[in-house]
Amino acid sequence: MSKHVLLVDGMALLFRAYYSTAMMNNFMVNSRGIPTNGIHGFTRHLLTAVDTFSPTHIVACWDMGSHTFRNDLFPNYKANRSAPPEQLVPQFDLVKEVTESMDIPNVGIPGYEADDCIGTLASHYQQDAHVTILTGDQDILQLLDDQVHVALLKKGYGNYDTYDADRFVEEKGIKPKQMIELKAMMGDTSDHYPGVRGVGEKTALKLLMKHGSLDAILNNLESLTPAQKTKFETDIEMVHLSRQLAEIRCDVDLSCSLDEAHYRPHRDKVIDKFNEFEFKRLGDLV
Incomplete structure (x- = not known):
């Protein structure tokens, strides 16, 4: 072009x-x-x-x-x-x-x-x-x-x-758009929202690569470790909100x-x- x-x-x-x-x-x-x-x-x-x-x-x-x-x-x-x-x-x-x-x-x-x-x-x-x-x-x-x-x-x-x-x-092992879901889980200290407390970038990336999407993770909480399952269940509303905050509107x-x-x-x-x-x-x- x-x-x-x-x-x-x-x-x-x-x-x-x-x-x-x-x-x-x-x-x-x-x-x-x-x-x-x-x-x-x-x-x-x-x-x-x-x-x-x-x-x-x-x-x-x-x-x-x-x-x-x-x-x-x-x-x-x-x-x-x-x-x-x-x-x-x-x-x-x-x-x-x-x-x-x-x-x-x-x-x-x-x-x-x-x-x-x-x-x-x-x-x-x-x-x-x-x-x-x-x-x-x-x-x-x-x-x-x-x-x-x-x-x-x-x-x-x-x-x-x-x-x-x-x-x-x-480099990341995920698609660019999945960065939204990555941040929804790990949060953003600069923008001051927590995501799922206790879930960092390494864990979030691993879960995304294994399950393919945040929705798939949330629909299969039983497949997570007991500690991960508890973290997601505790912050289920925040992870949905964090996804809205992380997404750049187009x-x-x-x-x-x-x-x-x-x-x-x-x-x-x-x-x-x-x-x-x-x-x-x-x-x-x-």
Whole structure:
């Protein structure tokens, strides 16, 4: 396929860029007193990915506030997350000015996470294009498909751990979509839901490979060890809920046509925005 869409997990890039420099107290405050370290790093990550993957189309996906339908299902979802640092807060809106200057659509839907927007667009675009998802979040691996690859950011710039569906199956022994059921059982400490307490990744993987699906496991609890059976029976409601929390939605009510996502930036417009933010060297990457 000649069309290649890069779906950018905006928050993942912004947070990674911010913390990689904030740890050294480098906030890159500009002459107006605005910290720009997250924006600068995000932009460099984005431009490096464009150079690496040569996409014909790009969309940036964003979280739109912290409350989503998952919080309605489970109020403690991500309840362990602290408030964003003071220096990062003004960068949430300003970073989108960079993507706008590059004529990259910014997509986000209140009540859903950026992952759900990525899942929906990937499902739609893969009918007509190859899709690469740029993120630092391994949860996205559940979206791997014949035409959908994932590039996980590694330390530094231009370093990626790139997955296709075959590599995932070879490493994990399960299909990408089964990652949802894996997380339903083992839970997710980052997102703060428990799954089946006492069942870790190793046991969950073993059960999935043996039985084929979570439903098959739940329909055959008698075949589990007495200890495993007790754990599943105790957390039977939570494992069903955790499956809903773990699944990235691919049916969000949003649209962004390939024509809108066509990447054809006007260099002068981009350089003007870089100059406004006082990014001296990034213009060389455009």
